Amino acid sequence: MEAYVQALLSGLAVGGIYALIALSFSITFTTTRTLNFAQGEFVSFGAFVGVTALLVLTGTASLSLTYPFALVVAGVVAGVVGILVFVLAVRPFAGKPGMSWVMSTIGFGIILQSAGLALWGPAPAKLPGPFGEGIIRIAGAGVRPQEVLILVAAIVILFGFEAVMQHTRLGKATRAVAHSPDVASLMGINVPVVMMGAFAASSALAGVSGVLIAPISTASLYMGLGFALKAFAGAIIGGLDNPRGCIYGGFMLGVVESYVGLWHSQWREIAVFLLIILVLAIRPNGIFGARTLQKV
């Protein structure tokens, strides 16, 4: 029994990371019909920016103060680099036939990773969580405090995002751009700026995810790719054009993966991708998706 609760909680925690990154894919897809294939590198990059921020602040305050600061710094730095991705790797190709942006964003990821290796070296780094390494008990199951933190942070961020999108002027404008950039521009919305903002928000989410996951994963410059792939799978399952669907897809994937791992850990990856194939066979646009992918 405890094992099941434990698997559920850690599945939800990792699922929270998948959900955040899946949402980050959805944000650029709905607004610009493009994806940032460097998202995995942004997760790793965010983690190392976080490690660096903590290092700079060592001894100045307790970790429960410096860790949130590291989250914010990673989000801001990743967001700014995300604007660069848009300006350098996406904007020149967006709206033109062909898929040059696929190659250019992958290329940007490689540059980002190489820059990271030059800056921080290839060795994994240690990023401590604010609540230490102890085990806390929930319904008899032992969970790591960082897992609880991830889950809470993910839920807060996801609800915050939803509130901004539904109730603010900026959110409404972003949804207008997602529906039609031309019609949005007829409202007086500066569409390129909204798209740039979408890339900033998307990259910031990836960066923050890196700082959240690093304490229970190994913070290496290669760690992001695996998370981004799974998150992308979650986004596809949920429906890339539906932000809420992407969030559900991410959580679902985390939990399924965790339960299969309980049974046979080497079957984890196989089960995950069988699930994707099954879902897509029944619902080609994802469980919550509506429009087709071919709009790019």
Added chain:
Amino acid sequence: MALLEVSGLGLAYGPIRAAEDISLQVGADEIVAIIGGNGAGKTSLLKGIAGLLTPTTGTVRFSGEDITRLAPHRRVGLGIALSPEGRQVFPDQSVADNLVLGAYARNFARGELEAEIEEKFALFPRLAERRNQPALTLSGGEQQMLAIARALMSRPRLLLLDEPSLGLAPIIVRDVFRIIETLRGRGISILIVEQMANLALKVSNRAYVIESGRITLDGKSADLLHDPRIRAAYLGVSHG
């Protein structure tokens, strides 16, 4: 000086030419109609004026300023609003939010925005009853009214209307044109594109006829309404 001056405008989608050497003016407080058949280039012309399509030749001037290459969102700020063909309301957003977006260029204070929205609801009472419904739940006629109301939210000096009658039942079309009529004398100039030539000529002061991307005829609407060429081609009346 006319409010809008289009001269020698050429428009194209890549290699496909949509309009050539279009020149027209819209004066202050004037309602001007553009009539023409399918594929004549009417929508393309409005896109050129609103900034969605960059002209290959010619210029667009708005109250004396050259706006030929100005981004569309900046033109809204100057006072040009387009109610696009096929309505194009934001389907997942409420009627009220569609209106809020219409005022995006204006940065109204909250109270001012509310007042502006209430004013539109007074003009279109059917929208008032549906203010919190997503726009996709509206009927075609209601969506057309919303598209016009949304365009008016930016307090335009020039309102561009692209086929407001499209896909609507005749009785609804009459309602829509009655509302366009009420906009006369409110300091808004209107450029209206229509296939329903009869209605367009009745509501407008002047009109241009566009065929295969060129203006072939223009004049006072009252005169064109009785021009045998117009009657034959656009009003379904034969010669003699």
